[in-house]
Amino acid sequence: MGILLTLHILAFTLWIGGLFFAHLILRPVLNQLLDPPLRLTILGQVLQRFFHWIWISIFILWTTGLALIFGYHGGMAEVHWSVHTMLTLSLIMTLLFIYVVFIPFPHLKSMADLPKASQALGTIRKIVVINLSLGIIIILITLLGKWSPL
Numbered sequence: 001m002g003i004l005l006t007l008h009i010l011a012f013t014l015w016i017g018g019l020f021f022a023h024l025i026l027r028p029v030l031n032q033l034l035d036p037p038l039r040l041t042i043l044g045q046v047l048q049r050f051f052h053w054i055w056i057s058i059f060i061l062w063t064t065g066l067a068l069i070f071g072y073h074g075g076m077a078e079v080h081w082s083v084h085t086m087l088t089l090s091l092i093m094t095l096l097f098i099y100v101v102f103i104p105f106p107h108l109k110s111m112a113d114l115p116k117a118s119q120a121l122g123t124i125r126k127i128v129v130i131n132l133s134l135g136i137i138i139i140l141i142t143l144l145g146k147w148s149p150l
């Protein structure tokens with residue numbers, strides 16, 4: 001159990017910490033210093049590298065999470081309500097990430113059409129905010145849920 005939980009924690013730290021850095025640190029600095037074409041090119045390349053790590057994080061989260069549920073806790077019926085919430089919200093985060101990778105991100109990466117690339121970045125930014133919020137909510141619910149009497 002210890003190793004699964006450790007991997008689980010490392011995986012979501014990577015994903016949520018990366019979203020926090022991209023949105024609250026990197027984005028405002030690039031907005032302030034760079035004009036759109038260069039800013040969009042840099043963000044496209046930064047996100048492409050980050051997305052590889054998010055795929056790895058998602059793979060580890062789901063495999064360790066399911067292993068904990070079915071291998072350690074004895075199935076969905078046995079786990080605390082906070083784990084059901086974690087699973088549901090993680091599913092939304094995962095689907096939103098897959099949407100970003102396949103729908104808006106290709107426009108940003110190709111940079112063939114500047115207005116479209118800029119629009120794609122706007123969509124990605126909104127989803128980053130949603131996923132960052134969901135990630136923080138999951139952590140709060142899971143950790144506070146453990147100590148709740150419910």
Ligand code: HEM
Pocket residue numbers: 005008009012015061062064065066068069079080083086087090091093135138139142143
């Ligand atoms: C971004 C997504 C996720 C976040 C932020 C997250 C967060 C957490 C946190 C904070 C814990 C508590 C660690 C501790 O005990 O100290 C935990 C444990 C756990 N997570 Fe997740 N998790 C995520 C995704 C998932 C998924 C997808 C699954 C299932 C498929 C899952 C299943 C579990 C299970 C079974 C535990 C152990 C609960 C226990 O033993 O009480 N998690 N997770």
